Amino acid sequence: MRVLERIPGNPIGIAYKQVTPYAVALMARHLPPFNRVVGLRDGDERHIASLIEWYRENGVSPRFELSPGDASTSLGRELAECGYFQSDVTASLVADPAVAAAAPRTGVVTERVMSPDVMEEFLNAYVRGWAIPDKFHDGFKANVRPWLDEPDWALYVARVDGQVGAAAVLYVHGKVGYFADGATDPAFRGRGLHTALLARRFADARAAEVDLICGQAAFLSASHRNQERVGLHLLALRAFWTGRN
Numbered sequence: 001m002r003v004l005e006r007i008p009g010n011p012i013g014i015a016y017k018q019v020t021p022y023a024v025a026l027m028a029r030h031l032p033p034f035n036r037v038v039g040l041r042d043g044d045e046r047h048i049a050s051l052i053e054w055y056r057e058n059g060v061s062p063r064f065e066l067s068p069g070d071a072s073t074s075l076g077r078e079l080a081e082c083g084y085f086q087s088d089v090t091a092s093l094v095a096d097p098a099v100a101a102a103a104p105r106t107g108v109v110t111e112r113v114m115s116p117d118v119m120e121e122f123l124n125a126y127v128r129g130w131a132i133p134d135k136f137h138d139g140f141k142a143n144v145r146p147w148l149d150e151p152d153w154a155l156y157v158a159r160v161d162g163q164v165g166a167a168a169v170l171y172v173h174g175k176v177g178y179f180a181d182g183a184t185d186p187a188f189r190g191r192g193l194h195t196a197l198l199a200r201r202f203a204d205a206r207a208a209e210v211d212l213i214c215g216q217a218a219f220l221s222a223s224h225r226n227q228e229r230v231g232l233h234l235l236a237l238r239a240f241w242t243g244r245n
Contacts, residue, residue, distance in 0.1 A: 001026060001034060003150060007143060017054060019047050029060055036063045036240075042072035045079075052082055052243075063087075064241040071239060079241045087242035091224050093232040095213040097177070097206040108192050110200040113155035119148050121164040122157050129167060129183025156200055158184075158193035166193035170201040177205030179215035182223060194223065198230045 005014040013029025023039030037051055048064070055062045064079060076086075113122050123141045126132075132140055147153055152173060158166040165188025169180040179201050184194050198215075205213050215232055217223035228234075 001028060003146060004028065004031075004143060007146075011139075012143065013058070015058070017051070019051065020044060023047075025051050025054065025062065027055065027058060027060065027062075029058055032060065035060045036065050038065045038067075039070070040064065040066065040075060041070045042074060045074050045077075048075075048078050048082055061243045065090075066239045066241065068236045068238070076241075083244045084241040085244060086239050088240040089219040090238045090240065091217055091219045092235045092238060093215045093217070093224070093227050094235045095202070095232040097202075097210055097213055099231040107160060108196040109159045110196050111157050111159065112204075113148060113157060116148075118157060118164075119145060119155070122155055122167045125157060125164050125167040125185050126181070126183050128185040128187075154201075154204060156197055158196050158200075160188060160191055160193065163188075165191070166197055168194075168197040168201060170204055172205065172208050172210060175209075175211040177201070177208060177210040177213045179213070179227070195226045195229060198226055202230055 001014050004012045012031055013027065014034075015027040015029075017025040017027075019025055019037070019040070022041065023037065023044060025037045026034055028034035035055060040047070051062065064084065066075060079085075111118065113119050120141075123144060126144070127137050127140060147155060147169070152171060154170040154172075156168045156170070157164045158168075166182070166184040168182040171178045171180055179198065182194055182197055202213060213232065214235075215227050217227060219237060
């Protein structure tokens, strides 16, 4: 979101609201998945109605992300009274870099993005993998191209028969490596590209001498299962609450 915020004119509509020292509301008016509240704890239910109103004034609706140990009956009751329900569960996964990652399937080649030409292939696979509507492709790609020059970011593609069918990102901060945005073009699914990109990022994170590797995925999704296959394991589940309207 910080990268998107730096685009001149802030066309994505990035905004933040610090709720408590440990909770924050995140807004991206033109990228709905980014509109979420994280870090609420028991006793913070008094903030929920005003947060919903803040988002409503900006023409968007948030999701509330509740982590294990922070969720409580009072938070759930207030969210329900405000018209929210638990709609999804996301898995947080971690791994020790010393664990041997699974080998990629034969025939899949992974490549780090190092040139504008390969960046365009990355973008094509990315928009197809995340099912971004065609009418938004040009604007989305323009916003994502600066990722190639971000410090601590590494972008990757996976090829089969020379064609790029999947994209992914590795972010290294301090001694932590984070697997982000793994996306496979539907035409290439079931051929091991996602797993190959996980294995490549696992190897590169280890080479960067991180102490911890982490990722996330919808619980028991194909992405979750692939991350388990290459050596990550479930740390915790996080619940998402979504408005009925």
